[in-house]
Amino acid sequence: MQSVSELPDWLTSLARERGVDRRTLLHLLGTGGLAAVLMACAEIRVPADAEHAPEESTRSIEGSSNAASDKPAAYFKETAPFLRHGENGLESRLENMQGFITPSRLFFVRNNSASIDVNVDGWRLSVEGDAVTRPREFSFKDIQRLPSRTVISYLECAGNQRAMFDLVMGQAAQGTQWMTGAVGNGVWTGVSLGNVLELAGVTSDAVSVLLIGLDTESPEEGWRRALPIEKARDPDTLLAYGLNGEDLPQDHGYPLRALVPGWVGSASVKWLSRIVVSASQFWTRNNTTSYVLIGDAYPGEGEALGKVLTTQVIKSALALPWPAELDAGPHRLHGYAHSPFGAIARVDWSVDAGATWNETRVLEPQIQHSWARFEFAWDAQAGAHTLMTRATDTAGNTQPDKTPFNEKGYLFNQPLPHPISVK
Numbered sequence: 001m002q003s004v005s006e007l008p009d010w011l012t013s014l015a016r017e018r019g020v021d022r023r024t025l026l027h028l029l030g031t032g033g034l035a036a037v038l039m040a041c042a043e044i045r046v047p048a049d050a051e052h053a054p055e056e057s058t059r060s061i062e063g064s065s066n067a068a069s070d071k072p073a074a075y076f077k078e079t080a081p082f083l084r085h086g087e088n089g090l091e092s093r094l095e096n097m098q099g100f101i102t103p104s105r106l107f108f109v110r111n112n113s114a115s116i117d118v119n120v121d122g123w124r125l126s127v128e129g130d131a132v133t134r135p136r137e138f139s140f141k142d143i144q145r146l147p148s149r150t151v152i153s154y155l156e157c158a159g160n161q162r163a164m165f166d167l168v169m170g171q172a173a174q175g176t177q178w179m180t181g182a183v184g185n186g187v188w189t190g191v192s193l194g195n196v197l198e199l200a201g202v203t204s205d206a207v208s209v210l211l212i213g214l215d216t217e218s219p220e221e222g223w224r225r226a227l228p229i230e231k232a233r234d235p236d237t238l239l240a241y242g243l244n245g246e247d248l249p250q251d252h253g254y255p256l257r258a259l260v261p262g263w264v265g266s267a268s269v270k271w272l273s274r275i276v277v278s279a280s281q282f283w284t285r286n287n288t289t290s291y292v293l294i295g296d297a298y299p300g301e302g303e304a305l306g307k308v309l310t311t312q313v314i315k316s317a318l319a320l321p322w323p324a325e326l327d328a329g330p331h332r333l334h335g336y337a338h339s340p341f342g343a344i345a346r347v348d349w350s351v352d353a354g355a356t357w358n359e360t361r362v363l364e365p366q367i368q369h370s371w372a373r374f375e376f377a378w379d380a381q382a383g384a385h386t387l388m389t390r391a392t393d394t395a396g397n398t399q400p401d402k403t404p405f406n407e408k409g410y411l412f413n414q415p416l417p418h419p420i421s422v423k
């Protein structure tokens with residue numbers, strides 16, 4: 001059963017009575033079938049003191065759509081505007097975005113396991129390790145009392161555009177086949193990680209800061225990633241509790257997540273609960289076998305199978321479906337460009353596979369670590385076309401003609417051929 005109209009009348013009217021709207025019904029049907037709809041109509045919220053609520057209440061299922069099971073919902077978001085990649089991700093469609101900031105409801109989600117619902121009252125952040133002199137725990141209120149900082153930054157999965165290794169280069173890479181939408185630009189509010197480390201008495205021989213999330217289904221019991229102390233101390237590296245002026249949404253790591261500007265998205269650990277600071281380097285899955293460039297061009301470093309990913313690369317993409325269809329005639333096309341190394345200086349576009357380039361108009365002045373919007377006018381003639389865009393940043397970096405293949409398909413950033421059929 002896929003559509004709301006196939007539901008028995010009594011169930012649709014019961015749903016209406018219980019305040020379950022059509023969109024939610026559709027969502028429930030899509031994710032949990034008839035059983036999920038029945039559950040939602042019977043009892044939408046499970047009381048916090050329900051028998052099966054976890055004792056320490058760090059992982060509550062209150063409010064999740066499949067409240068009857070002991071597994072939390074895969075996503076809390078309405079999923080309609082996304083490209084779905086099972087339980088791994090909700091991909092944004094850039095064509096749904098007009099502005100400079102990505103609305104939270106359109107922001108992509110990348111989870112290693114299901115999203116979790118953390119009860120903030122029982123939640124604590126512990127800071128510990130051999131390179132702190134005052135290990136301590138922070139409640140959410142403790143964190144909120146610290147000086148706040150807001151950073152405008154894009155967040156991008158290292159595997160964004162991975163599908164293009166297959167679609168453009170003809171060599172498929174392992175992993176979620178993201179198109180162009182595993183990226184978004186948010187207004188992040190929180191505290192500088194460096195301040196929290198200071199309060200825990202970080203020592204001068206600290207080298208590595210391991211961030212650990214609460215998700216238990218991750219291969220190592222909690223998604224984790226180490227940052228070098230210099231990046232951890234950068235005032236713009238945040239422990240964020242706000243996105244776009246509101247509380248951090250559950251899918252994005254409520255109540256607290258790391259936001260590591262310019263770095264691969266995997267370092268921005270969601271549902272953060274533990275920080276371990278050490279005088280020696282941490283090697284965990286996410287910097288040895290995952291988030292590592294593996295291939296002939298990449299010798300291993302430390303305990304890693306290849307080159308460990310840290311910063312992102314410069315990229316651009318059109319805010320159009322891939323491939324796209326347009327009516328013949330004049331169009332104003334727009335897109336997004338971002339670089340971890342500085343502001344975008346220019347974006348060029350080509351309609352002849354990169355033989356000649358024209359300059360686009362870069363819109364608003366770029367703030368901090370944000371992406372830039374660009375636009376250009378194109379008079380589309382009937383037929384098949386391939387457009388490309390190529391960004392250059394103020395540090396002189398530009399998108400390379402070719403991205404070398406790596407097994408896990410990270411950092412695809414050659415100018416993306418964008419097929420457009422004009423009728």
Ligand SMILES: Nc1nc2c(c(=O)[nH]1)N[C@H]1C(S)=C(S)[C@@H](COP(=O)(O)O)O[C@H]1N2
Nearest residue numbers: 108109110111112157213223265266269270
């Ligand atoms: N705890 C936790 N944090 C996580 C992940 C995860 O699975 N669990 N996924 C990471 C990856 S791979 C990415 S790209 C970003 C995505 O952030 P978003 O879902 O808020 O867009 O979160 C990172 N942080």
Ligand SMILES: [Mo]
Nearest residue numbers: 157158265266
């Ligand atoms: Mo990611």
